Each structure stands twice: as structure tokens, then as C-alpha cells.
Amino acid sequence: MKYDLEEITKALLEGDLSYLSRSITLIESTSDNHFKLGQDILEKVLDKTGNSIRIGITGPPGVGKSTLIDILGLHYCELGYRTAVLAIDPSSKVSGGSILGDKTRMTALAQHKNSYIRPTPSSGMLGGTASRTKESILLCEAAGFERIIVETVGIGQNEINIASIVDVLVMLLNPGSGDELQGIKRGILEVSDILAINKADTKDSLVNNTVLEYKNAVRILNYDKEFWRRKVIKISALDGTNLETLANAIDSFCKVSKETGFFENNRTEQESERLIEILKEEVLKKAFQNKDFEAKYNNIIERIKNKQTTAIKGVMELLNDANSGSN
Ligand SMILES: Nc1nc2c(ncn2[C@@H]2O[C@H](COP(=O)(O)OP(=O)(O)OP(=O)(O)O)[C@@H](O)[C@H]2O)c(=O)[nH]1
Ligand SMILES: [Mg+2]
Incomplete structure (x- = not known):
């Protein structure tokens, strides 16, 4: 073409x-x-980029993220905002693409003239390259989208750090999941601005208890935003209970975030972090394109296994070799 x-x-x-x-x-x-x-x-x-609110929706598999985005996106579309959804699906590596899955789960939104839904590969899919979701957001903004919703599963080593590409992060949680608080979700809880406990339509009292548990939990968690107290709300993505409450929480977060200057500073900081992230990736890629480097790297791995050297010593050796090689 x-x-x-x-x-x-x-x-x-x-x-x-x-x-x-x-x-x-x-x-x-x-x-x-x-x-x-x-x-x-x-x-x-x-x-022409930057004129949107970038909303991250994260949470464990099957918690209802796509269902929520369907109604939240529609809410924005009906208010007249052009709304784009970028759905990051690490499982698409296995299933061969989430396009169909996500479009069928966001049927109402997909049909609205103000909407655009696009699956976006997580980092692993492109053979080790960083995810391009950030750049996709910018392209959507250039095309006039005013609300951009990014869906991603949880947070893990190989997944993109959603908090580093959005303005406001909503964590969607299952009723009863408060018991697991000690575990792995802590990291993502710390960077979430709004916690929403889903499925209030079927398990209302369990949802109420879970809300209380999370309210207690977030009180003792670190949080770097002085202007905002994390909100914990119950919702139902299925029947729309408290959708307005959630949308209002997102709006008020963005309002105070802008007033305090955090919103813009955060975006600039994210962009600098991105520079470092891409730089690391490109430097590594360049290094490994050199067969000598790769051989030396493998040799160091062997010596680490045999307790003959350490990772730090190995890196120093590789860098010294690279420097003397370029002289
Ligand atoms: N009862 C009830 N079911 C829900 C609710 N939200 C989602 N579900 C159901 O939960 C299942 C998973 O919903 P999805 O929206 O696909 O969940 P997801 O988090 O996007 O899932 P992955 O993208 O696979 O991680 C579907 O069968 C939904 O109908 C809710 O509020 N109440
Ligand atoms: Mg989904």
C-alpha cells in the first residue's frame, strides 16, 4: 500500500x-x-494533541471493565464528546486478537457515531518492544477525540504501566476481593485515583462490605496526590447503578488536578519517563544487533551461573568493551 x-x-x-x-x-x-x-x-x-481526558480502567480479568466502558463511553458520547476506547489485551497473544471480543462486549458504544474502539497490543506482542498505546492516544486526540478510555488487565511485569499514560485511573474490583488486599494488588491500588466495586446488582451487601474494606485499606496506603482523597464507590456495569457517581468522580478528579497544576505536570513527567523507557529499549536493541556483544553477554550469563562474576561486574565489562570498541 x-x-x-x-x-x-x-x-x-x-x-x-x-x-x-x-x-x-x-x-x-x-x-x-x-x-x-x-x-x-x-x-x-x-x-493538535493533548485536548482530551485520558481515563484508565484497570482491574482483574473478567471484573467487568469492557461492560463498564460500554456504558461510560456511551454516557460521554451522549454528552457530545467523541470517545475513543483503546483496549489492551494481553490474552490476545493466545486467543489471536480481542477485536471481536471487545466489540461484542461494547455493542452499544460501538454503534454510536461518536465512538471509536480499537484493540491495542500489550508490550509482549511486538516481540519485546514497548507498547505504543501512548502514541495511539495522541493520534486519537489529533483526530478530535475528547475522551479516551484505556482498558487494561491489572498490572504486572510485562504489562504496560497504565498509570504512566493516563490522567486518571479507575480500578475496578470484584465484590469480596477485599480479602486479597495483602497480595499483589497493592501496587496498582497505590496509583489508582478511584476504586469501583462492581456487580452491585447481584451482590449488594457483599459489595457494601467490600467498599468499607477498601475505604479502610486506602486510608493507610501511600498516595502521592495531596489534592485528592481516593474515592471508593459501588457500581454495576450491567445495570448502570451509580454510573453518574463514577462519571462525576472522574470529572471532579480532573477538575482539581487541573486547578492544582498536577494534570499538566503529570503529563510532562510521563513524557520524560517515556523518553527513558524508549531510550533503554533502543539502546538494548542496538547493543544486541552486534553479534560480538551478544556473544559476550552469553558468556557473562554462563559465568554468573558458575558464580564467577556478578550482574554488576558483567554490565561494567560489557560497557567497557562497548566503549573501547567504539574508540
Ligand atoms: N452481574 C454482573 N455481571 C457483570 C457486571 N459487569 C460485568 N459483568 C459480567 O461479567 C462478565 C465479564 O465482563 P467483561 O466486561 O467482559 O469483563 P472484563 O473485565 O472486560 O474482562 P477481560 O477483558 O476479559 O479481563 C460478562 O459476562 C459480564 O456480563 C455487573 O456489574 N454485574
Ligand atoms: Mg475486557
Whole structure:
């Protein structure tokens, strides 16, 4: 297929969805040419980005994220906001894509003229490259989207750090999950701004108890935002109970976040973190393109196994070799 930079950027800025999809495909591409064209498009439209609220919805598998996004997205669309959904699905590695799954779970939203739904690969899918969800957000903004909802499962080593690409993070939780508080969810709880306990339609009293448990739990957790007390609310993504409450909580978080300057500072900080993240990735990629480096690396791994050297010593050795190699 032939791509013309001027043509794509013009159509993208006019909000053409097929060009938006094409641009996202380009920045996700592992082909150097396509990837570079994607970056050129992004650079050209950069001054038209940033005019949205980026909302992260995270939570364990099957908790109801897509169901919630369907009604929350529709709520925004009906208020007149163009709403884009980027659904990150690590399981799509196995199932071969979540497109169908997510579109069938977001049927109401998918049919609305103001909406756009797009699955986005988690980092692992592109063979070790960082996720391009951040860049997809920017492209959606250039295309005129004003609410961007990013869906992702929990948080783990190989998944993207959702908190580093959104303005406000909603953690969706199962009724009764308060018992697991000691475990792995702590990390993500600490970066969540709003906790929503789902399925109030079927397990209302259990949901009420869970709300109390989380309210107690978040009181003792660290939190770096002085202007906001984390909200814990019960909802039902299925029948829409408290959808307004959730939407209001998201709005008021963003309002105070903007008033205090956190909103803009946070975005700038996220962008600097992204620079380091991509730099690390590219430096590593470059290093391993060199066969000598790879051999030395493997040799150090062997010596680590045999207790002949340490990881730190190994890195120093590799860096010294790389430096003397370039002289
Ligand atoms: N009773 C009840 N069921 C719900 C609610 N929200 C979601 N469900 C059901 O839970 C199941 C999973 O919902 P999804 O929205 O696909 O959950 P998810 O978190 O997006 O799942 P993954 O993307 O696979 O992690 C579906 O059968 C939903 O109908 C709710 O509020 N109440
Ligand atoms: Mg889902």
C-alpha cells in the first residue's frame, strides 16, 4: 500500500476513522519504514494533541471493565464528546486478537457515531518492544477525540504501566476481593485515583462490605496526590447503578488536578519517563544487533551461573568493551 504523509495527516485531523486506524497500525508496525512514517505523522499533528481526558480502567480479568466502558463511553458520547476506547489485551497473544471480543462486549458504544474502539497490543506482542498505546492516544486526540478510555488487565511485569499514560485511573474490583488486599494488588491500588466495586446488582451487601474494606485499606496506603482523597464507590456495569457517581468522580478528579497544576505536570513527567523507557529499549536493541556483544553477554550469563562474576561486574565489562570498541 502506498502512503502519503500529507494525505494521511490531513484526513486524520479531519477525524477520518479509517485514516486514524491506518496511522495507529503504522506506529504499531515492526517494519522500520512504516514505523518511521507513523512517527512522522505523529510529529506533524503533535500540536493538535493533548485536548482530551485520558481515563484508565484497570482491574482483574473478567471484573467487568469492557461492560463498564460500554456504558461510560456511551454516557460521554451522549454528552457530545467523541470517545475513543483503546483496549489492551494481553490474552490476545493466545486467543489471536480481542477485536471481536471487545466489540461484542461494547455493542452499544460501538454503534454510536461518536465512538471509536480499537484493540491495542500489550508490550509482549511486538516481540519485546514497548507498547505504543501512548502514541495511539495522541493520534486519537489529533483526530478530535475528547475522551479516551484505556482498558487494561491489572498490572504486572510485562504489562504496560497504565498509570504512566493516563490522567486518571479507575480500578475496578470484584465484590469480596477485599480479602486479597495483602497480595499483589497493592501496587496498582497505590496509583489508582478511584476504586469501583462492581456487580452491585447481584451482590449488594457483599459489595457494601467490600467498599468499607477498601475505604479502610486506602486510608493507610501511600498516595502521592495531596489534592485528592481516593474515592471508593459501588457500581454495576450491567445495570448502570451509580454510573453518574463514577462519571462525576472522574470529572471532579480532573477538575482539581487541573486547578492544582498536577494534570499538566503529570503529563510532562510521563513524557520524560517515556523518553527513558524508549531510550533503554533502543539502546538494548542496538547493543544486541552486534553479534560480538551478544556473544559476550552469553558468556557473562554462563559465568554468573558458575558464580564467577556478578550482574554488576558483567554490565561494567560489557560497557567497557562497548566503549573501547567504539574508540
Ligand atoms: N452481574 C454482573 N455481571 C457483570 C457486571 N459487569 C460485568 N459483568 C459480567 O461479567 C462478565 C465479564 O465482563 P467483561 O466486561 O467482559 O469483563 P472484563 O473485565 O472486560 O474482562 P477481560 O477483558 O476479559 O479481563 C460478562 O459476562 C459480564 O456480563 C455487573 O456489574 N454485574
Ligand atoms: Mg475486557
